[in-house]
Amino acid sequence: MTSKGLADAFRAHTLNLHHKIVDFNALNSIPESHAWKPQGFDHYPTRGGDPEAVPIIDLTEENAPELIGHACKKWGVFQVINHNISKSLLDDVEMEGKRLFSLPMDQKLKAARLPNGVSGYGVVRISRFFPKCMWSEGFTIADSMVEHASQLWPNNYQKFCDTIEECKKEMNNLAHRLMWLMLGSLGITQKDIEWAGPNGKVEGGDDALQMNSYPACPDPDRVMGLAAHTDSTILSIIHQSNTSGLQLIREGGSVWITVPPHPGALVIHVGDLMHILSNGLYPSVLHRAIVNRTQHRLSVAYFFGPPVSVKVSPIKKLVDECHPQLYRPITWSEYLGIKSELFDKGLPSLRLCSSQSRFTDVNGDDY
Numbered sequence: 001m002t003s004k005g006l007a008d009a010f011r012a013h014t015l016n017l018h019h020k021i022v023d024f025n026a027l028n029s030i031p032e033s034h035a036w037k038p039q040g041f042d043h044y045p046t047r048g049g050d051p052e053a054v055p056i057i058d059l060t061e062e063n064a065p066e067l068i069g070h071a072c073k074k075w076g077v078f079q080v081i082n083h084n085i086s087k088s089l090l091d092d093v094e095m096e097g098k099r100l101f102s103l104p105m106d107q108k109l110k111a112a113r114l115p116n117g118v119s120g121y122g123v124v125r126i127s128r129f130f131p132k133c134m135w136s137e138g139f140t141i142a143d144s145m146v147e148h149a150s151q152l153w154p155n156n157y158q159k160f161c162d163t164i165e166e167c168k169k170e171m172n173n174l175a176h177r178l179m180w181l182m183l184g185s186l187g188i189t190q191k192d193i194e195w196a197g198p199n200g201k202v203e204g205g206d207d208a209l210q211m212n213s214y215p216a217c218p219d220p221d222r223v224m225g226l227a228a229h230t231d232s233t234i235l236s237i238i239h240q241s242n243t244s245g246l247q248l249i250r251e252g253g254s255v256w257i258t259v260p261p262h263p264g265a266l267v268i269h270v271g272d273l274m275h276i277l278s279n280g281l282y283p284s285v286l287h288r289a290i291v292n293r294t295q296h297r298l299s300v301a302y303f304f305g306p307p308v309s310v311k312v313s314p315i316k317k318l319v320d321e322c323h324p325q326l327y328r329p330i331t332w333s334e335y336l337g338i339k340s341e342l343f344d345k346g347l348p349s350l351r352l353c354s355s356q357s358r359f360t361d362v363n364g365d366d367y
Contacts, residue, residue: 021123021137023105024215034133036224054248054259054267058082059177068178069185072270072278075250076285079265080178085170087264090239090300092163097298100139100160101213103152111139111148118142118208126229129343135214135223135291141168142208168209168302171237175304176201178235178268183315186278192317195310204307206332214245214289214297225297226289230347232332232339233271233303240267243297248287256288272335272347273305276327279314284347308333328352 022031055071056079057064071078100108113120119142127134141148145164149157180190180200190200197203214225225245240246240261247256259267275284291297306312313329327350330338339346 021105021133024135024137024217028218030217030219030222034135035222036132037222054079054250054257056081056262056265059084059181065181065185068181072182072185072274072282073251076270076283077248077250077259077268077287079259079262079267081262081265083174083266085167085174085266089163089167089170093167093239093300094241094298096160096163097139097211097213097300100152100211101137101298107152108137110151113140119145120148124212124226125340126227126343130227132224134226135217135220136225136289137213139211140208141210164209167300168207171209171302172205172207172304174266175207175235175237175302178237179274179304182235182270182274182282183277186281186315186318188315188317192315195306202306206305206308208303210301210303212289212299212301214243214291214299216294216296217291218293220291220293223291224288225291228286228288229344230284230286231269231271231303232273232336232346233269233305234273234277235271235304236269237302237304238267238269239300241296241298243292243295245289245291245297246287246299247290248285250285251283271303271305272339273312273332275347276312276330276350277315279318279323280326281318305332325352 022034054075054077055067057067057071058081060082061067068078108121111121113122119140121137121139124134124136124138139148141164145161146157149160153160179202183193190196190198195202212226217223228249238246240259242261244258244260246259246267248259249255250257269285269287270282272284274282289297289299309331311329311331312335314325314327319325330350335346335350338349342349
């Protein structure tokens with residue numbers, strides 16, 4: 001594409017963003033574009049006060065693998081403590097996120113994500129599947145962040161780049177560790193994964209860091225911070241600020257469960273690709289984000305996947321006459337393309353067996 005073509009694409013995308021992103025700080029009421037009717041959220045109620053909560057697992061405990069396996073099967077999500085990512089680093093990432101989202105809108109739009117791009121400022125990708133806009137804004141980092149960071153802070157971007165680079169490195173190390181703990185509880189070893197290196201490292205694996213900002217809202221019951229979805233990943237690692245907002249549906253459940261921030265804990269989501277690898281034993285967790293009347297909320301999500309060209313399929317050790325292969329092989333790149341078109345029907349479209357899946361999505365279809 002020529003430089004003029006890039007400039008035209010940028011202008012068109014910026015114009016499109018103006019229709020979807022508002023300056024939340026300048027709003028005293030909810031615009032019609034962001035007003036969700038209560039019945040439009042989903043058909044599940046929200047549960048409060050239940051003593052059963054998302055498991056919190058200490059990675060230094062001897063039985064951590066068994067606890068992780070149980071949580072993956074029964075919840076599709078768990079929290080981890082003593083994960084070796086320092087509080088100071090997470091605090092720095094959160095501070096950089098707040099610095100980013102507090103910039104004037106015109107400045108943030110200089111780093112807008114291009115129409116077919118991955119990195120940059122913009123709305124969440126699932127927005128196109130919903131009639132109303134979400135009460136949030138995001139910034140995605142999938143490759144070098146220097147170009148976008150220098151557009152945000154022409155003379156002061158190095159601290160942001162260094163902090164995010166360090167966070168991605170530490171998150172990647174943790175993601176590898178967690179992947180083998182999750183698979184190890186199913187009896188899977190490094191020899192069973194053809195695309196894993198000799199040391200268990202997924203060389204050339206694809207990843208991204210996503211910062212999400214959920215501004216305070218004058219009427220939070222009428223908006224949605226992030227609509228219900230599953231992640232397309234092997235696993236996702238979530239750091240959330242001190243304000244609650246993350247909610248999920250546990251495996252086999254029918255109510256939204258809030259995941260309150262726990263000191264030092266990171267939330268781990270089973271993704272669609274892990275669901276495929278486990279031949280359906282580990283459900284990818286359906287989750288969403290709600291907003292707060294008085295408190296701003298920030299979350300940082302790390303998305304971990306295989307090399308985009310590697311075929312992912314149920315691990316052979318988990319397939320036999322009693323447990324037929326549930327999904328056809330697919331690359332992450334192909335799956336992302338399918339999910340970008342079919343959204344919640346993307347994973348079911350890969351099924352080889354006709355047995356009913358465990359989740360029912362917000363429209364009442366198999367999920």
